Amino acid sequence: MAMKVEHEMHQRRKGRNIGVFLLLFGLIGIVFGLTVVKVLGLSDIRQLERFDHVARPQLEPGALEAAEERAAERAATAPQNEEASN
Amino acid sequence: MTDATNHTQTQDAQMGDYFALMKPRVMQLVVFTALVGLLVAPVGVNPFVGFVAILCIAVGAGASGALNMWWDADIDAVMKRTVNRPIPSGAVQPGEALGIGLALSFFAVILLFLATNALAAGLLAFTIFFYAVIYSMWLKRSTPQNIVIGGAAGAFPPMIGWAVATGGISIESVLMFALIFMWTPPHFWALALFVKSDYGDANVPMLTETHGRKATRNHILGYCVPLVVVALWLGFTSVGGPFYLAVAVALNLWFLKGCYDIWTRTDADSDADNHAVEKHTFKVSLYYLFGHFTALLIEALLRAYGLTAWAGW
Numbered sequence: 001m002a003m004k005v006e007h008e009m010h011q012r013r014k015g016r017n018i019g020v021f022l023l024l025f026g027l028i029g030i031v032f033g034l035t036v037v038k039v040l041g042l043s044d045i046r047q048l049e050r051f052d053h054v055a056r057p058q059l060e061p062g063a064l065e066a067a068e069e070r071a072a073e074r075a076a077t078a079p080q081n082e083e084a085s086n
Numbered sequence: 087m088t089d090a091t092n093h094t095q096t097q098d099a100q101m102g103d104y105f106a107l108m109k110p111r112v113m114q115l116v117v118f119t120a121l122v123g124l125l126v127a128p129v130g131v132n133p134f135v136g137f138v139a140i141l142c143i144a145v146g147a148g149a150s151g152a153l154n155m156w157w158d159a160d161i162d163a164v165m166k167r168t169v170n171r172p173i174p175s176g177a178v179q180p181g182e183a184l185g186i187g188l189a190l191s192f193f194a195v196i197l198l199f200l201a202t203n204a205l206a207a208g209l210l211a212f213t214i215f216f217y218a219v220i221y222s223m224w225l226k227r228s229t230p231q232n233i234v235i236g237g238a239a240g241a242f243p244p245m246i247g248w249a250v251a252t253g254g255i256s257i258e259s260v261l262m263f264a265l266i267f268m269w270t271p272p273h274f275w276a277l278a279l280f281v282k283s284d285y286g287d288a289n290v291p292m293l294t295e296t297h298g299r300k301a302t303r304n305h306i307l308g309y310c311v312p313l314v315v316v317a318l319w320l321g322f323t324s325v326g327g328p329f330y331l332a333v334a335v336a337l338n339l340w341f342l343k344g345c346y347d348i349w350t351r352t353d354a355d356s357d358a359d360n361h362a363v364e365k366h367t368f369k370v371s372l373y374y375l376f377g378h379f380t381a382l383l384i385e386a387l388l389r390a391y392g393l394t395a396w397a398g399w
Contacts, residue, residue, distance in 0.1 A: 012098055019101035030138055034201055037134050 090150055103177040107155055108148025115375070116243045120218040120377040123247025126325045126386040131251050133202055133228060138252040142198035143243055146210045149190035150239070153218035156183040161288035167281060185220070186327040199252075206249040213242040227289070230296040234309075237270030237295070238263075244379070251344045264377060266328040272345055273371040279303075279348070280361035280368075299356075303349045306367075310345035313336045317378060325382055327394045334383035341367070341374045 010017075039048055046059055057063060095208035120143045131139070155162065155173055172178035191214045199207035221236030229235075241263045277283055278285060279292045279302060284291040293302045309351035317338055321331035344367030351363060388394050 015100050016098065019104075030141070030197070033134050037132050046099060055153065 091156065099172070099182065100180045102185060104182075107152040107178060107183055108145075108170050108190075109151035109154075109370065110148075112151060112240070113144050113147050115135045115240070117144045118376070119246035119262070119379055120144075120243035120265065120350075123244030123259060125247075127251035128324065129251045129253075136250070138201045139198060139206065139247070140349055142194045142201065143210060144193035144245055145190050146198070146214050147243070149187045149194060149219040150214040152183050152187035152190065153214075154222045156180050156187060157185075157218070158170050159221045160236075161227075161290060164288040165285070200227050202250045203253045204245050205253055205358050209242055209246045209249055213239055213246070216242075216376070222331040230291045232291065233317055234271050235273045237274075239268050240270060241266035258320070258323045258325045261316060261323060262382075264316045265313070265320060268309060268316050269372070269375055271309040271372065272313065272341075273368065273375075274301050275306050276344075276348065276364050276368040276371060279356070279364040299353050303351070307345045308348040310342055320382075325385065327385040327389065329394070330378075330381040330385040337344060337374050337377045341370050344370045346393050 039045075042048060044061075046064075049056065051061055117140055121140055124131060124139065155171055158168075159173040159180055160170035162171050168174065173180055173183055191211075195207050195211045195214070198210050217236070221232065221239055225232040225236050244262040245255065245259045245268070248262070249255065250357035275293060278292045279299060286295045291307060317334050318331070320326055321334050344363070347363050348367055356364060385394070
């Protein structure tokens with residue numbers, strides 16, 4: 001047997017219910033839209049991983065650049081170390 | 087039994103009744119002035135963020151309107167102009183208006199903070215507090231200067247719009263605030279001169295009731311003079327320009343003439359022509375504010391397309 005709404009209250013409050021639905025749907029749309037705009041507006045997409053309540057030193061500004069510099073230094077000094085060991 | 091009574095109620099409030107709680111006509115002015123404040127700012131805003139910011143300002147203004155209607159339900163029921171508002175007409179319960187006002191205030195401020203910045207959200211929160219508490223609960227029934235100080239609540243929107251874009255306060259936003267702030271008294275007192283009996287019936291101490299109509303006419307002209315100074319001063323800031331100044335000069339001459347005419351009239355003159363000059367000046371005051379902010383917007387467009395350079399501005 002199909003479920004049927006019989007109470008007149010549903011008809012009476014139809015306009016309000018549709019209004020509340022549209023308002024809540026609109027709120028979801030606003031929060032989603034703001035999220036998209038804020039994420040696309042980030043200067044560095046790695047910032048998306050910030051604010052997760054866990055310390056992430058690698059995400060600090062300049063961390064990647066510093067790591068790349070250290071890697072370059074190691075690469076530059078590696079041949080000298082190899083020669084010294086030979 | 088109370089629940090059963092409520093369930094069989096045939097006159098439920100509809101969305102339109104709740105919307106009317108938010109004073110949509112006042113919201114139009116708030117939205118327009120806030121939008122101008124945002125668009126004339128020297129810093130661009132993402133269109134979606136701008137849309138959300140204006141929506142938050144509108145909802146915040148509407149929420150303060152709902153709180154005002156909740157508090158003023160007793161006097162709204164007495165005045166002809168307000169007797170059909172949702173609470174005195176019985177469409178909305180006072181508790182519903184309070185709940186809607188508080189909830190929407192909270193949502194609007196928090197969302198504006200998340201979307202833009204703390205200053206804009208703080209200004210919106212202060213505006214709601216100012217209108218609902220300082221004006222509605224305190225000043226409105228206690229002093230004939232109620233609308234002078236209370237007018238600040240209506241003057242904040244362009245400042246909030248500017249803060250949304252720039253994150254700060256500057257002379258331009260303060261002058262836009264001052265323009266609405268100084269415009270409010272002559273605008274409302276012109277109205278009070280031809281709906282005088284309403285405020286008296288509700289025991290609201292409007293200037294016309296406490297100090298008489300002659301004093302009100304003096305005050306209208308007295309506030310109009312500094313209003314002219316503020317309006318023209320705005321033309322010499324970064325948001326002004328030759329177009330704005332030309333419009334401002336014309337509008338200020340028009341409004342100043344209306345205020346001067348009100349000042350020179352006696353009550354007998356006013357009664358004889360059914361307050362024609364007062365009604366006309368009230369209408370001019372609406373064009374006045376709309377005209378100034380439209381001129382600011384057009385000036386910003388002209389500046390964006392480099393069309394004010396010819397004037398050496």
